[in-house]
Amino acid sequence: MRNVVIGFLGSQLDMGRRHGWRPTVALCQVDGFPVDRLELLYDVKFSRLAHTVRRDIAGISPDTEVLLREMNMEDPWDFEEVYTKLYDFARTYGFDEDRERYHIHLTTGTHVGQICWFLLSESRHIPAALIQTGPPRGEDSTGTFDLIDLDLSRYDALQQRFDQQTREYGNLLKGGIETRNRTYNDLIERIEQVAGISDAPILLQGESGTGKSELAERIYELKLQKRRVKGRLVSVNCATLKGTSAIPTLFGQRRSHTGQPGTERAGLLREADGGVLFLDEVDRLGLDEQAMLLHALETGRYYPLGSDSEVTSRFQVIAGATGDLAMLAGEGAFRPDLLSRLNLWTFTLPALRERPEDMEANLKYELARAERTLGTRVGFNADAAEAWxxxxxAADTPWPGNFRDFSGAILRLCTLAPRGRITRAQVDNETETLKRRWRTSERDLDARLIAEVTQDLIDPFDVPQLANVIRVCRSSATISDAGRRLFAVSRESRSTRNDADRLRKYLARFGLSWSELRS
Incomplete structure (x- = not known):
């Protein structure tokens, strides 16, 4: 395969003013790299030098064909002009990669030209490797020669380093926990990709206790390492922003609003300038605050309470939500325009019960955290660890509080461990305590849920079943979908499978209807 080299004429270097070394001429003297054709780009002002270089190459390398291509530049340091002319050159060249191997000689030309060569080769507009030459280092040397191929797949060490860095970022987002759940690991991988290159808002959804706050902190650390932000992380739980204190807490307050000294406040948005603002439980934020927040997100400006002039603050946003924001927007409890601004990147964290393969890794993590908290080493007996x-x-372990329940249980076990060893008896006692708490809480939640839809008295036997039906109906798009979910087992043994009709009849027993539950 023929070697073809494309490069600029060196208007200074090819005159030989640097130790007599002429890079374009020397390129054709490199042992083991025959130049079959040299495409030399030159300005008409240096036409005599170009013809001299061609004549000298013919003397030392008669097999090298030298083609002189006139390319005049009004300003060889103007990026737009240089890139446009090289782009047009590449577009009309007619590369034949089946017969020729192309190279770009970077040594000659301005730095702007070198940058443009790199961009065009990296984007494959010019399918070429890069050549960098240098002056001789010894008396018998014709100079240095380095071939740079931009196909990184050929550089295993570099590729491995990039892969290692990606794993490190993913490990950061997972808190050092060696998780195995595929859904969670895929989610973390996508977050790493988005957070590392985008400044757009990130919305973290999931049940309470699934780790949204901890993940937000890790995303901030990732952005800090990748130099996406310089400021600090400012966190606020929107459920605590109630009444007249909500707006000054977020947007600040001037002394003129009350006229009393000591009442001025900078506001959390101002504190987050240049950094990240984490809005936990953003679904609990009031509508007035939502409107002001939307304006601040879109413009980077807002009015502190009592101020006649706008304040500027540029920050990135991570929002956490337990409720379904789309449903809340449909009910008028959340602004659709703010939702559109926040949900460009939405990630839903799976519940702990959906990640059974990660239980052991999370147990090690929580055990190490409890040891740091208590300042003592604690371990499980083998039978105790197996029982836990x-x-x-177990499929029937609901973990309604997710990691809050899990972490609290491990801390209790470690605190009460005799001589630093957690026993089987302790584990049995803790699991019974958790089950008892969950049953009590579930009965209370079921009763409150049923009270929302009917005032009729319900037999205790029917309470948990009816509550589950209500939850399924509210989370299903259609009555047929809800019926299929509720009768998934029994429908297989029936000759007719009108699940929607069965569900209507069940609801009618309690004076309820599908439309009432959905509204």
């Missing part, structure tokens, strides 16, 4: 993991992974 069996309970934690």
């Amino acid at each position: 993991l069996r309970f934690a992974r």
